[in-house]
Amino acid sequence: MSVTPDTSLICDRITGFFLPAPPIALGVAVSGGSDSLGLLVVLAQWAAEGGPTIHAVTVDHGLRAEAASEAQEVARHCAELGVTHDTLTWGGWTGEGNLQHRAREARYDLMSDWAKSRGIDQVAVAHTADDQAETFLMRLARESGLDGLSAMAERKRHNGTVFCRPALGVRREDLRDILRSRGMSWIEDPSNANTDYDRVKAREALAVLEPLGITAPGLARTAVHLAEARNTLNWYAFIAARDLAHVQAADVVIDLRKFRILPDEICRRVLLEALKWVSGAQYGPRGKTLELLMESLRGGTDMTLHGCHVSVNTQEVRVSREFKAVEGLEIQAPCAWDDRWRLEGPWQEDMRIGALGTDGVLQCPAWRETGLPLRSLYASPAVWRGAELIAAPLAGLNNGWRAENLRPEEDFFAAFLSH
Known part of the structure; x- marks a missing residue:
């Protein structure tokens, strides 16, 4: 060369x-x-x-x-x-x-x-820097916020x-x-x-804007500055999540009292990461949808979005998997289910793993002892043989089976700092 x-x-x-x-x-x-x-x-x-x-x-x-x-x-x-x-x-x-x-x-x-x-x-x-600048302009046209405009x-x-x-x-x-x-x-x-x-x-x-001094390198540097601001907000959201959130059986549970006193932007980021983590999606919902969720929670109303059910009571906000998102999901071997769970036990060829659902919960007399709400259990994995329920470990029906959570709690917190 x-x-x-x-x-x-x-x-x-x-x-x-x-x-x-x-x-x-x-x-x-x-x-x-x-x-x-x-x-x-x-x-x-x-x-x-x-x-x-x-x-x-x-x-x-x-x-x-x-x-x-x-x-x-x-x-x-x-x-x-x-x-x-x-x-x-x-x-x-x-x-x-x-x-x-x-x-x-x-x-x-x-x-x-x-x-x-x-x-x-x-x-x-x-x-390249040109790609960075072009992406910035495209997202600016869509009225993107800080995250969308960041590098x-x-x-x-x-x-x-x-x-x-x-x-x-x-x-x-x-x-x-x-x-x-x-x-x-x-x-x-x-x-x-x-x-x-x-x-x-x-x-x-970009070619039209360049004579005004708005250049691809300049827009790329602006995107970098915005990314630095985004990372700072994510750091504070990480600290907040450490203080007010925990994972229970692949649900994210948020202390409502602490959540209410946070700045709106930090609340939004905590909810966004919870939705992504529970659903397994690479990207979160759009900003306007997230604003609707925050308004709903302020009013004490549950909401379903992004493959998740978000519920609120006097003590907590809980982000759990939506049953409809996994209702038809079945696997014929004991491997990862919904990319969240792996069931281990005495597998037989005529068995399948699918969502527990409402009918399945009725066959689990000890479900209340698990401490999990019904909506979380509906979307939990169970072992079936035809219409017969064999095991539902998260609902207290073990029969020699155990459920392994494939998403450790630390992965949820680490997600705040991985952008």
């Missing part, structure tokens, strides 16, 4: 992200676009100079006919750079739900599994793999300059010219 002072600075900024303790092996997600290809070149050069061993991965979502040939082009670049490369394919699109969301989740699931199979703890993705996290864990963004302080054009210095071309995604997409509109808006 032809190194100029400018490109050397960019390379140092990217590789410095991993110091002072660089990984032994590092994955990098490469689509073939300029951002990811530029990042690949920088990391490959670092590897050649004694840095981590680099492994590249491309995900073919099976949604565009040219995707396979683009993955082959990435493989060719990797071979020239001396980097191993794998292509992962996804065929899970059923035509239902939000395509972009499903494809993104599938992409990260596939890359996480790939990284684990290769013994890689970290995978680098090529989000992307430099590191985020997904299914046990850390995905990192070492190029957040780098402009897209800087990475293209690195590619031009090597005479390398990149793949242009045709959607980047489609003004039906909000990101393309945001990119065009």
Whole structure:
């Protein structure tokens, strides 16, 4: 690579992200676009100079006919750079739900599994300062609050793999300059010219705003400042949660007296993390819905949202799993149920694990002794043989079975500090 002072600075900024303790092996997600290809070149050069061993991965979502040939082009670049490369394919699109969301989740699931199979703890993705600024404008248009306008996290864990963004302080054009210095071309995604997409509109808006001094680096720095404020609020929410909340059988129970005297923003953050933790969702409900919940609790009224039932009495607020969210959830083997529970006991092939429900609770004479409210028990796991209830450990009907909570209480508190 032809190194100029400018490109050397960019390379140092990217590789410095991993110091002072660089990984032994590092994955990098490469689509073939300029951002990811530029990042690949920088990391490959670092590897050649004694840095981590680099492994590249491309995900073919099976949604565009040219995707396979683009993955082959990435493989060719990797071979020239001396980097191993794998292509992962996804065929899970059923035509239902939000395509972009499903494809993104599938992409990260596939890359996480790939990284684990290769013994890689970290995978680098090529989000830049331009992506940061475009996201800021898109969320500003949606009237997002502090969290939505805050900068992307430099590191985020997904299914046990850390995905990192070492190029957040780098402009897209800087990475293209690195590619031009090597005479390398990149793949242009045709959607980047489609003004039906909000990101393309945001990119065009940035070009208009730049003469006013509103630039991509400037907006990216603003997003970083907002992230610092968000992290401070999350710290105070963490301290508050430690004082007023505890976990009981995968429910989050909040002391109402202490909750009422907290600032609204801290209350909101405690509720948000409780909803995410109980439901297992990566994201919480939208701000307006959360405001409705807070109004409901102030009025002493229960509310159901985000796959959770939130109840309030004179002493506590309880966030528990909503029965309807797990009503049809069944597994035919003693493995994780609802990603929250694992039942262990004398399993037989004709058994199944499903929600206890209202009919099941009636068959548990000792349910009151558990100290759990009925709504929590309805959404708890039970062992069935046809219509016959075999065991419901959380409702006091054990019959040789036990329930293991797969989400320790410490994970709930740690979630406040993981953004």
